[in-house]
Amino acid sequence: MSIAPLLSPELFDFPDETLWLAHCKDGPMPRAAAAMLEALLRTELRPWELRWNEDFLDVEQRLRDAGAALLGVSAQDISLVSCTSTGLQAIALGYPWQPGDEVVIPAGEFPSNRLPWLALERLGVHCVEVPLWPEAALPDTDIEPEQRLLQAITPRTRMVAASWVRFQDGIRLDLDRLGQGCRERGVHLIVDGIQGAGTAVPDLRHASAFATGGHKGLLGGQGQGLLWTNAALRRQLMPLGTWLSAPSAFSQAGTQGTAACHWASDGRYLEAGSPTILGCGALAASIERLLAVGGAAAIEAHVTNLQQRLLQRLRVAAAWKQEADRLQRLIQAGRTGSILSFACPQPVIDELLQRGQAQGINASTREGFLRIALHAWHGSVDVDRCAQWMMASP
Known part of the structure; x- marks a missing residue:
């Protein structure tokens, strides 16, 4: 029995002979996203035609809304980040670590989910790398990667940071099992989600954060991604938000909030400066295409x-x-x-x-x-x- 494409190939710029089986490396951008890029680029060429709400603030919100709908979370918990790495760095560098603290990660992680934690060594934080199965073995149904990570937790562990879908062997971790085990131990689960975002549904009920770039399964461009955090973790982090992160409406005034409340409590709290509005528009358009097919x-x-x-x-x-x-x-x-x-x-x-x-x-x-x-x-x-x-x- 034949299986028809869920998303029409005509929405992309595929040559007739091209079969692209590598969105795990780079996803193709739909024509609708490229059209959005072109429309927003005109406002860069002609800034006197820029509509501040429609061509800037609304574009940001459109991406937050689309990303939240795809991930099954609240848009208030979405931060606009440039890529997976910057999302994870916001957590790694913003957490109130103490000397002797630990973070547990799987062995063999992509550098995006390894280097931010190794960098904490200069603060006295130890990164524990845990093999998920015997080194010489190919992963099969007898593996228990979640249990191996949970067994590595000690009283000094503050976070477990793991890829949802691994980049090399394609193994998918059970976020519900791992997240529940972390929560029972008072540990935050931080998820590198880039190899699953757009093609599977993450279970984030027990997770604290989920970071993803937009250029793989989400079909956006390089340089724009999403970070989801729950409010409990966000309150522990150092704020990165600047001029677009006021507690209430946007303001260009030098003072944007009260002395006791300079930053919004939502995802904008972790947004460092202005996002690339071109990337936001393109990624929003791509995600909306994914939502349109279910x-x-x-x-x-x-x-x-x-x-x-x-x-x-x-x-x-x-x-x-x-x-x-x-x-x-x-x-x-x-x-x-x-x-x-x-x-x-x-x-x-x-x-x-x-x-x-x-x-x-x-x-x-x-x-x-x-x-x-x-x-x-x-x-x-x-x-x-x-x-x-x-x-x-x-």
Whole structure:
């Protein structure tokens, strides 16, 4: 049975031969987002035509509203940040650490969720890196990464910071289980969400923060992202907000609040200066496209169906059967996001990618895994073409 794309490929600028399977590296921006960029750029060329509310403040709010709707949170808790790293840095550098405090992270994290915590060593804060499974093993359904992280918590631990979906092996952590365990221990759960945002629904009931850039599954541009924090954590952090973070309405006056209350208590509290309004407009337009087809829940179901079809096709090939079976088990266990990461010798991956590029097929590789990332614009025709490419002899 065929599976139609959930999001029309006509909304993008794909050449006829291009099959983009790498939004885990960079997501394609929809034409509607590019049009928004162009419209806002005209206000930079002609600032005398700028409408302060419609072309600036309203654009910010539009992104907060769209991002909150996609994540299933309140727009009041959304901060506009440039990327995942700056969102995590706002927390790492703003928390009232004491010498001897600890933060726990998984081993093998992307630098965005490693370097902000390592930088705290100069404050006497120790970053504890925890292997999520035995080093030589491939992740399968017997892994318990949440339990390993929880077991690493000590009385000195203040935060656990982890990727929701890992960038290399594609493993998805159970945020509910991990967050509940952290909360029971009085520890904040901080989530790097960039590899899941836009293609799956995060469970943030027990989390304290969720940071994501906008240029992958959210289909925005580089340099604009979102940070969600709960009010309890936000009250503990050093405010970053400046001239756009007044407690009430916007003001250009030198004094924007009372002596006791200089900053808004909502997400603007952590917004350092002016955002890139071009990036805000483009990301808002992209997220609104995702919401129009049912949001993250609909996209997640669509992607799962496509993944299962791909693995069914690959299972008939001896070279791929073992990995297809492993990944199918992980899907059934809820351990995958939109990335299927096939463990494969690097020379084989390099040959596959080179041959794919010659055919207009673009995937990616990280740390010995071939990453196939599916999204709402893909359909069964794309999956079948991907399977044919992967199974073809060099």
